[in-house]
Amino acid sequence: MSAVALALQLVGPGGRVLAAHDCYGGTYRLLRALEARGQIELCFTNLTAPTAEAEIARCAPAMVWVETPSNPLLRITDVRAVCAAARRVGAIAVVDNTFLSPALQRPITLGADVVVHSTTKYLNGHSDVVGGAVIAKDPAHLEKLGWWANCLGLTGAPFDSYLTLRGVRTLFPRVRAHEENAQIVARVLDEHPAVIAVHYPGLKTHPGHALATAQQDGYGAMISFEVAGGEGAVRELTAALQCFTLAESLGGVESLVAHPATMTHASMDAEARRIAGIGDGLLRLSVGIEDILPALFLGFPGAAPFERETVLFVARVGDHLADVVGAAGARSHADTLDGKIRMGVKELREDALDFHAWCMSLELDPARVAAVHELEHLFLELGVRGGGFEI
Numbered sequence: 001m002s003a004v005a006l007a008l009q010l011v012g013p014g015g016r017v018l019a020a021h022d023c024y025g026g027t028y029r030l031l032r033a034l035e036a037r038g039q040i041e042l043c044f045t046n047l048t049a050p051t052a053e054a055e056i057a058r059c060a061p062a063m064v065w066v067e068t069p070s071n072p073l074l075r076i077t078d079v080r081a082v083c084a085a086a087r088r089v090g091a092i093a094v095v096d097n098t099f100l101s102p103a104l105q106r107p108i109t110l111g112a113d114v115v116v117h118s119t120t121k122y123l124n125g126h127s128d129v130v131g132g133a134v135i136a137k138d139p140a141h142l143e144k145l146g147w148w149a150n151c152l153g154l155t156g157a158p159f160d161s162y163l164t165l166r167g168v169r170t171l172f173p174r175v176r177a178h179e180e181n182a183q184i185v186a187r188v189l190d191e192h193p194a195v196i197a198v199h200y201p202g203l204k205t206h207p208g209h210a211l212a213t214a215q216q217d218g219y220g221a222m223i224s225f226e227v228a229g230g231e232g233a234v235r236e237l238t239a240a241l242q243c244f245t246l247a248e249s250l251g252g253v254e255s256l257v258a259h260p261a262t263m264t265h266a267s268m269d270a271e272a273r274r275i276a277g278i279g280d281g282l283l284r285l286s287v288g289i290e291d292i293l294p295a296l297f298l299g300f301p302g303a304a305p306f307e308r309e310t311v312l313f314v315a316r317v318g319d320h321l322a323d324v325v326g327a328a329g330a331r332s333h334a335d336t337l338d339g340k341i342r343m344g345v346k347e348l349r350e351d352a353l354d355f356h357a358w359c360m361s362l363e364l365d366p367a368r369v370a371a372v373h374e375l376e377h378l379f380l381e382l383g384v385r386g387g388g389f390e391i
């Protein structure tokens with residue numbers, strides 16, 4: 001937030017800021033607080049809508065604040081078009097690039113004047129630093145930012161800066177590993193009967209998929225999805241999820257899950273959340289780089305066909321479905337493994353993306369818990385990466 005606060009110093013007294021209506025909750029809170037003190041004027045708009053350029057012209061702001069992909073709905077803004085519209089009205093175009101990092105998106109090459117990062121996230125990447133960065137194209141902006149950073153003390157501590165620089169050295173391979181896992185998780189969620197909607201720009205069905213493909217170098221590892229049943233279902237699910245810790249942050253090597261309505265975006269009032277499309281059934285995942293991750297267990301009690309005794313197992317490249325199924329002695333849905341486990345191959349996918357994943361649902365006899373562990377050992381012997389079981 002220090003980076004956000006610093007970038008806002010470029011707006012003069014009473015200057016108008018036009019921000020994305022679904023920007024990060026902390027940014028929204030700061031903007032509203034500055035407005036309440038009379039320091040700035042505010043307009044919020046959906047910068048992903050076809051009306052965005054007209055709204056910028058109508059509002060005539062001093063600064064346009066873009067966040068793409070947005071937090072938490074992963075909406076994609078056309079950075080080139082919005083920055084051009086900002087330039088036409090003489091506004092400074094700022095892009096918060098926290099969700100993608102420079103590994104996947106470089107807004108200055110798309111026309112932005114200023115780029116903001118929470119370095120707490122992907123740039124540091126290890127969840128042990130809180131920090132930010134502001135990058136400006138225009139030397140006059142840089143000078144002003146440097147002056148305000150010094151004046152307000154918005155500068156990084158030496159040890160935090162050291163850790164962040166060390167994190168940056170592994171940014172590219174980390175981001176690749178994050179995204180590889182995220183692609184799998186997004187697909188699993190997309191097919192889950194208890195999931196109403198998945199927001200991930202890497203899915204071809206995402207409304208911003210084509211734009212993301214054009215302006216980004218990848219789709220990142222932030223996913224949000226909606227479950228039926230509102231907050232009650234969300235509580236049950238977050239308690240049942242394995243691999244994902246309930247926490248607000250994102251971009252670290254470990255997988256996290258957050259409930260935006262009560263966590264990251266709790267500082268927005270209910271009406272602002274409604275307008276931004278942030279419902280009570282929305283969950284946000286920051287997909288980590290764990291090797292175990294492809295074993296994603298979704299404990300949606302009562303959500304057919306994945307009921308409590310059903311396991312969803314996902315494996316990655318190099319894991320041969322036929323070997324696993326063959327060794328388990330299961331040839332069809334009704335076959336049994338030592339009479340204990342009925343195994344049904346849900347599907348085999350080898351799709352256009354550069355990994356192959358397969359999902360299998362195993363219908364377990366709940367009375368035979370030990371059988372699950374036998375199967376786990378079998379998978380281990382076969383060298384299937386990822387895995388784990390829940391009954």
Ligand SMILES: Cc1ncc(COP(=O)(O)O)c(C=O)c1O
Nearest residue numbers: 001002024071096098118120131
């Ligand atoms: C898009 C975005 N910008 C800025 C911030 C603020 O970052 P920090 O937690 O480092 O203050 C966050 C935090 O989640 C964020 O998601």
